[in-house]
Amino acid sequence: MFFAVFVQGLALGLGLIVAIGAQNAFVLRQGLRREHVGSVVAFCALTDALLIAAGVMGMAQALADSAKLAQALALAGAAFLSFYGIQALHRARSPQHLQAAQGGAGLSHGAAVAQAAAFSLLNPHVYLDTVLLVGSIGAQQAADLRCWFVLGASTASIVWFGLLGFGARWLAPWFARQRAWQVLDALTGLTMCVLAALLLRHVGDGS
Structure with a gap:
């Protein structure tokens, strides 16, 4: 059972984080320039982990006191997942790509972490x-x-973030392909819709 829960968390996390955005472009840029990659990747990943843990534990405490709140948030979560899934499927129909410029002045270690913090928080x-x-x-x-x-x-x-940062030079041409992102968005959309259905089933079982 624990493995199924782990996979569910993994799939949800990947579905939410794998998208074209400023944070991903910044991590990819640092990877291409090989500048403070470890610090940037560690900061972004650790920030996500802390926010996720805080969210789960905080929500768990709130939901323990109210079954109705638990059901309402589960329904809201299913709605959000469905929305994310539909958005991803829509993006799959529209060609797009992720590129990160390699030019520009290099960043100091503090500046790189500060930018990572800004993009993350x-x-x-x-x-x-x-x-x-x-x-x-x-x-x-x-x-x-x-x-x-x-x-x-x-x-x-x-x-x-590890793939983006440490695999940047190998992955950058792949990320620049519109077809690759269409496939990725399609898989993300399907994953989100499946998770929404599982959450709705959970609500039904608990009602």
Whole structure:
């Protein structure tokens, strides 16, 4: 059972984090320039892990006091997942790509971490994704399985940022291909819709 919960957290984490955005482009840029890659990857991944854990544990405490709140948040989570899934499927129909410029002045270690912090913490969607959405879904798990869900979702961040940063020179041509992102978005959309269906089934079983 713990493995299934881990995979669910991993799939959800990957579905939310794998998208064209400023944070991903910055990590890819640092990887291409080979500048402070370890610090940038570690900061982004650790920030995600802390926000995910805070969301799951905080939501779990809130949901323990109200069955109706638990059901409402589960339904809201399913709605969010469906929305994300439909968005990803829509993006799959529209060619796009992710590129990161290699030019420009190099960043000091402090400046690189500061920019990573800005991209990670000043985007309101980060809190919607990690604290509210992942938190509410993770809190639906049994108490002894929540840590596995958090570990799965956090592993998604570690793997993704690690690939972007340390595999940048090999992956950059792939990320620049529109077809590759169409396939990735299609898989993301299907994953999100499946997770939404599983969450709705969980709500039905608990009602």
